[in-house]
Amino acid sequence: xxxxxxxxxxxxxxxxxxxxxxxxxxxxxxxxxxxxxxxxxxxxxxxxxxxxxxxxxxxxxxxxxxxxxxxxxxxxxxxxxxxxxxxx
Numbered sequence: 661x662x663x664x665x666x667x668x669x670x671x672x673x674x675x676x677x678x679x680x681x682x683x684x685x686x687x688x689x690x691x692x693x694x695x696x697x698x699x700x701x702x703x704x705x706x707x708x709x710x711x712x713x714x715x716x717x718x719x720x721x722x723x724x725x726x727x728x729x730x731x732x733x734x735x736x737x738x739x740x741x742x743x744x745x746x747x748x
Contacts (some may be wrong), residue, residue: 671711
């Protein structure tokens with residue numbers, strides 16, 4: 661379960677956690693070996709940046725969609741704040 665959880669929250673996990681999760685899977689290549697670990701750390705940093713950027717884009721699109729819906733249904737600012745506070 662820990663392996664799955666560590667990889668399910670990949671962008672929030674440190675590279676060392678990913679290496680540990682991989683080591684517990686008993687792969688043919690030792691992820692703790694220096695060269696392998698450094699390669700994993702580089703890939704982790706790169707892919708985490710990609711995931712975080714995509715999550716930021718998604719959050720921005722959700723905010724834009726919310727604004728469009730508020731405008732479409734002419735929801736007043738007071739009610740918008742209530743909705744945003746409830747689901748933030």
